[in-house]
Amino acid sequence: MPTGASSMTGENDGGAGDEAGTPFAAWRSEIISEFRLRGAERCAAASPFPGFPQILESIIEALDVAPVGPWLDVGGGLGGTASWIERTTRRQVHLVDPVVEDLSSARDLFPGLSVSCGDVDRLPVRSGTVSAVVLDGVVSERADVVPLLREVKRVLAARGRLAVTDLWSSGASGGGVGPRYFRSLEDFVAVAERGGLALTHVAVADVSVGWWSQAAEQVHDEIAVRHRSSPAYERWCAQLERLQRVLDSGEVLAAGLVLGAAEPLGPS
């Protein structure tokens, strides 16, 4: 079993976003542009995540204590989450993602957003300079979260914060290795604590309600109209159905966490 992943499914559940190497993000961004979705609706359609915006709002409130300095949305994809944070706070959020096509779509959808290419294991920033790191839907894509946590810890300033929103296993630890890893919250927090990041806040929400998911649904409906004959379409549907199934069954839950880098030692 990979380090730090103790409860997972063996299936690819599609998570709350789009996989690298698939046309799904491109389908999504094209429709968002053509539908002329604006403002909050554009953010929601670009970054569909169960339990948003409630989880995100709770996380943003908890990040208020982060020191002055830049925020990074790592694995920010099409930029809906980063843009939403910028809209609702006075913070500037820099989006980092390794998929250049997604960065280009993020630039088109949210022209004010600062974006750059980068990997969560090797962030393109100096040590101790970042006020907050946001990881939305990224942790569940990683078999081993230790390198990721080590890198986040490296870039965070003293009293900086890590916010993680993702899908988590609600049950006891399982086994198996798959492309998506639904850890229990407890397991993730334990690994983070061993890496010097302590839990400061937890946010959960009812995933069955809300305008955020409705914005994504209109895009999904249009994907069905436009791409039904594409070879990738069936796979996309299967992923969404599996995701809905595990959420409905209660096997997986959506939640956000905020963790804090340790305080520097004061004078003795």
Ligand SMILES: C[S@@+](CC[C@H](N)C(=O)[O-])C[C@H]1O[C@@H](n2cnc3c(N)ncnc32)[C@H](O)[C@@H]1O
């Ligand atoms: C489920 S999507 C979430 C997208 C985005 N956070 C949002 O809120 O819409 C996962 C994202 O993680 C990115 N990703 C995958 N591997 C990564 C890595 N090694 N470093 C940084 N980002 C990564 C993918 O390109 C994708 O954009």
